[in-house]
Amino acid sequence: MFDMRDFNNRDRNSFGKLFMDLEVFHSTPEFDRLGLVKHVLEQFKISRDGDHGPGHWARVRLNGLKVGSMRGADLLVIELFAFLHDSQRLNEYSDRHHGARAAEFAASLNGQFFNLRAEQLDKLCHAICNHSGGDVHTCTTIQSCWDGDRLDLGRVGIKPHKDYLSVEAASLITSAYKMSRGVLCS
Numbered sequence: 001m002f003d004m005r006d007f008n009n010r011d012r013n014s015f016g017k018l019f020m021d022l023e024v025f026h027s028t029p030e031f032d033r034l035g036l037v038k039h040v041l042e043q044f045k046i047s048r049d050g051d052h053g054p055g056h057w058a059r060v061r062l063n064g065l066k067v068g069s070m071r072g073a074d075l076l077v078i079e080l081f082a083f084l085h086d087s088q089r090l091n092e093y094s095d096r097h098h099g100a101r102a103a104e105f106a107a108s109l110n111g112q113f114f115n116l117r118a119e120q121l122d123k124l125c126h127a128i129c130n131h132s133g134g135d136v137h138t139c140t141t142i143q144s145c146w147d148g149d150r151l152d153l154g155r156v157g158i159k160p161h162k163d164y165l166s167v168e169a170a171s172l173i174t175s176a177y178k179m180s181r182g183v184l185c186s
């Protein structure tokens with residue numbers, strides 16, 4: 001059963017003040033942000049303290065929103081990607097089909113926690129389904145989602161490479177790498 005106090009205490013201990021605190025995820029009539037995060041966490045099957053847990057989602061969100069803001073991308077799709085793209089993992093390793101399962105999960109939640117138009121949902125599902133394939137994309141929203149994820153590779157000891165990032169995201173490699181390694185940046 002989900003317990004916000006337990007999660008918040010563990011989260012602060014594990015990830016420090018920068019990372020996900022559910023109290024900051026305010027809901028609006030258009031986007032039940034808190035409800036979505038709780039729902040994703042309740043069904044999450046691997047460790048919340050692992051490489052693909054909520055600390056990662058929070059950094060992907062932050063990175064993705066920074067890049068997406070610079071590029072004029074769809075910030076709602078980017079935020080949903082951050083919360084959902086690793087939500088169906090069964091392990092921390094290859095799990096080849098976790099993206100496809102997460103895309104299906106995301107589509108099932110449209111109309112419950114958020115309301116995407118068909119075009120937005122297509123972008124979200126494409127970004128989620130293909131996020132671990134190493135592709136680059138001409139759609140600014142899809143690429144901003146992948147940029148957000150790739151900028152957090154430092155958590156597993158990998159320095160993000162500009163060839164897999166937009167120009168705007170490449171300008172953030174140094175600061176994102178420090179954040180992914182637990183160094184807080186202003």
Ligand SMILES: [Fe+2]
Binds near residue numbers: 056085
């Ligand atoms: Fe990820």
